Amino acid sequence: MKMPIWLIAKEPPVFICKFNHPSIKGILICLGLLLILILSGCSSIGASGVQEGGTITGRVWLDENADAECDDCECEFYLEDIPIRLYEAPCGGLIVKTVMTDAEGIFSFPDLEPGSYCVMPNVKLICEGYQATTPITQTAELNAGETIELDWFGFDHHFDVNE
Known part of the structure; x- marks a missing residue:
């Protein structure tokens, strides 16, 4: 036997x-x-035998004094319904997903495969009178099961005095 x-x-x-x-x-x-x-x-590899996805999150806020810092009073003013694009790195490459910010300016890209990504708010904001006060693109190297919270994207709303 x-x-x-x-x-x-x-x-x-x-x-x-x-x-x-x-x-x-x-x-x-x-x-x-x-x-x-x-x-x-x-x-x-999770208990189910399937590779766990990672998540990239962040927030978009109105930087009223254009100092690239989310000051206490400013952190109450978030930008809602802003399209946020996720690219395979480098920036401007293949778009993986586009999501909209929620009422608190938060965006999230869940269930991502490990890899290099670039996140960028839709540049249409600049055409609508908003000016970026923080870097307009951010890159992230995502590992399986990891959650990365990016530095927040700040925008100041500039008005043309000739309008």
């Missing part, structure tokens, strides 16, 4: 192969699967 063979990786995720009738081919397949998990970064 043959005894079952167990191959177990103790680091998360738990990886188990059990063979009631072990063969060289079966053991090699199991070891191959384990090697694939290790090379792909086991920590990014």
Whole structure:
């Protein structure tokens, strides 16, 4: 009577192969699967066996004194319904998603694959009398399961005195 063979990786995720009738081919397949998990970064694989997505978030606010700082009184004035674009890095490349800011100026790109991304508010704001007071683009290197909160995007509303 043959005894079952167990191959177990103790680091998360738990990886188990059990063979009631072990063969060289079966053991090699199991070891191959384990090697694939290790090379792909086991920590990014959730309990379901699916790679966990990452999230990039941020906020857009009205920088009334144009000092690129979200001062206490200014942090109550957020810009709603601003299109925010997510690009594969570098900026201006392939658009991955576009979302709108909510009533509190917050945007979120959930369930992203690990990689390099660029986030940029729609430059249409500049044409509508808003001027950026912070960098207009931000890049992020996202790992699986990670949440990155970007520095906030600030805009000052300038009016032309000739209007």
